[in-house]
Amino acid sequence: MLAIAGASYAKIVAQVSAQALTVREGSYAIGQLFLNLSAVETAACAQPGWDALTLAMAARAHAYDHYAEGKTAQAAADLREEHVYLARYEAWRKAQAAETPKPTPQGATSSSAAGAWTVVQVWEGNGADVAVKRTESFTVGTEWRIDWINQSAYLGIDIYDAASGVKIPGFIWSERAGSDTTFMHRAGTYYLAIVGSGLWKVDVQDGR
Numbered sequence: 156m157l158a159i160a161g162a163s164y165a166k167i168v169a170q171v172s173a174q175a176l177t178v179r180e181g182s183y184a185i186g187q188l189f190l191n192l193s194a195v196e197t198a199a200c201a202q203p204g205w206d207a208l209t210l211a212m213a214a215r216a217h218a219y220d221h222y223a224e225g226k227t228a229q230a231a232a233d234l235r236e237e238h239v240y241l242a243r244y245e246a247w248r249k250a251q252a253a254e255t256p257k258p259t260p261q262g263a264t265s266s267s268a269a270g271a272w273t274v275v276q277v278w279e280g281n282g283a284d285v286a287v288k289r290t291e292s293f294t295v296g297t298e299w300r301i302d303w304i305n306q307s308a309y310l311g312i313d314i315y316d317a318a319s320g321v322k323i324p325g326f327i328w329s330e331r332a333g334s335d336t337t338f339m340h341r342a343g344t345y346y347l348a349i350v351g352s353g354l355w356k357v358d359v360q361d362g363r
Contacts, residue, residue: 157204158326159311159350160192161244163286164212166352171219178219184286185216191287191348204247211240260314260337261324267338269298269362277358282307282351290347290357292317297342298362301327304334307353317344 164185171181189212192205218233275295280288303310312327323345327337349357 157192157201157208158248158328159287159313159348160188161208161248162309162311162352163188163282163350164208164215166282167286168215178222182216182219182223185212185219188212188286189216191289194289204244207240207244207247211237211244214240259325260327260339262340263325263337264340265336265338267298267300267340267362271363272300272360273363275299275359275361277356278347278349279354279356280349280351281354283353286350288347288349290349292344292346293359294344295339295342295359295361296363297340299339300360300362301337301339301347302334302358302360303327303329303336304356305329305351306332306355307351308332310351310355311349312357313348314339315346315348317346 167176167181167184167188170176170184171178176184189209192209214233214237218230218237221227221230221233276291276293278288278290301312301314303312309328309330311329314323314326315321316323329335347357347359349355
């Protein structure tokens with residue numbers, strides 16, 4: 156989820172820089188992203204990254220608010236503070252990448268023994284409209300799959316246990332337009348957190 160939130164945060168900043176969003180809209184979008192991130196339980200190992208990223212987000216939102224009020228000196232100080240927290244976040248990310256070379260969800264494979272599939276849920280979205288899409292909960296058996304279509308620069312999908320809110324280690328991540336399928340092999344009730352830079356479509360199917 157942190158990787159997805161970080162990508163969404165960078166996208167909001169880029170949109171404000173390109174004047175696709177006003178500073179007020181940017182501040183609001185960051186606030187909504189922070190609320191989405193706060194609603195998800197954070198593992199102890201991810202807490203340093205969570206702290207650094209949320210503090211960077213808060214500093215950037217304050218900068219936007221100060222720019223809107225004409226307080227450019229305070230806004231510049233906010234951005235310097237953001238830079239410090241972003242450096243901490245990037246250092247944490249690099250350390251995590253060294254420890255977790257494979258980002259795919261834990262237990263995922265590229266094939267399944269299931270002979271037939273039933274569509275459980277389908278979601279479509281546009282990263283330009285919603286920074287992070289949290290899906291409805293769904294229940295699946297021991298063989299199930301996630302199909303995705305990405306029409307933009309990136310697409311990320313996190314899987315969460317619906318009862319505990321705990322994220323399944325790893326994530327689905329693509330930095331290209333295209334499609335693929337990830338097969339999972341444990342029953343339960345889950346929900347997804349999806350982020351994309353543009354149009355995307357995701358479905359979950361249960362195998363028999």
